[in-house]
Amino acid sequence: MSLLILAGSSRKESLNGKFQKRIAEVAESDGRACYLYPAAELDAPIYNGDYEDENGVPSNIQKLATAISDATKIVIVTPEYNSSVPPLLKNAIDWTTRLEQNPWVGKNVLLAGASPGRMGAMRSMTHLMVVMAAIKSYVAPMFLSCPQASDETIANFDAEQIKGFLKQGD
Ligand SMILES: Cc1cc2nc3c(=O)[nH]c(=O)nc-3n(C[C@H](O)[C@H](O)[C@H](O)COP(=O)(O)O)c2cc1C
Numbered sequence: 001m002s003l004l005i006l007a008g009s010s011r012k013e014s015l016n017g018k019f020q021k022r023i024a025e026v027a028e029s030d031g032r033a034c035y036l037y038p039a040a041e042l043d044a045p046i047y048n049g050d051y052e053d054e055n056g057v058p059s060n061i062q063k064l065a066t067a068i069s070d071a072t073k074i075v076i077v078t079p080e081y082n083s084s085v086p087p088l089l090k091n092a093i094d095w096t097t098r099l100e101q102n103p104w105v106g107k108n109v110l111l112a113g114a115s116p117g118r119m120g121a122m123r124s125m126t127h128l129m130v131v132m133a134a135i136k137s138y139v140a141p142m143f144l145s146c147p148q149a150s151d152e153t154i155a156n157f158d159a160e161q162i163k164g165f166l167k168q169g170d
Helices: 015-029 049-055 059-070 087-096 122-134 151-155 159-167
Strands: 002-007 033-036 073-077 108-114 142-147
Touching: 002 015, 002 059, 015 073, 015 108, 015 142, 015 151, 015 159, 059 087, 087 122, 108 122, 108 159, 122 159, 142 159
Parallel strands: 002 033, 002 073, 073 108, 108 142
Antiparallel strands: none
16 A cells, blocks of 8 residues: 655745645554655646657656556645646646556545645645546545644644545545
8 A cells, every 4th residue: 555645846845845744744653655756756848739749748757657556545735826726736747647548547636735824725626626536536525734834733733634534545
């Protein structure tokens, strides 16, 4: 049983990167083997059909697709930009669906997100849910939201809530 945890911000002090680590810490203490995917590895040229015709799918996206295929469950930790999914994450997902085999088909996907605002990336997760369902993954109904995110709120995020969230799709 392997849990792949993706985060959608490669910023050094990313709150979502910190939330990714907090989720992994609790998951590992609960006996789950985790793979924290480096967000910088999601970085790819903005999808363009001409680029694809000339260069194919970028090699880092092919590696990402392998990690998705190898995982039994995937947590996506998304920031929220203007109420939606940030381009780093959306673009990487779009690229993965250009491969001959869409790696998301039939995968259990759990959505988490952190933001300094009161909505805690809920609107981003709602949009991402629609995208992930469209590419044929199974999106778990319970989201893990960290509102008013800071180093403190993330470090103290309730472990039992994370464990309950992670049970989805077991
Ligand atoms: C272009 C842009 C749009 C944003 N829109 C929202 C928003 O709609 N809701 C929200 O809660 N935060 C919004 N934010 C603030 C982000 O939640 C905040 O920058 C957060 O720290 C980004 O995630 P990260 O720390 O993981 O990089 C926005 C930030 C940017 C740069």
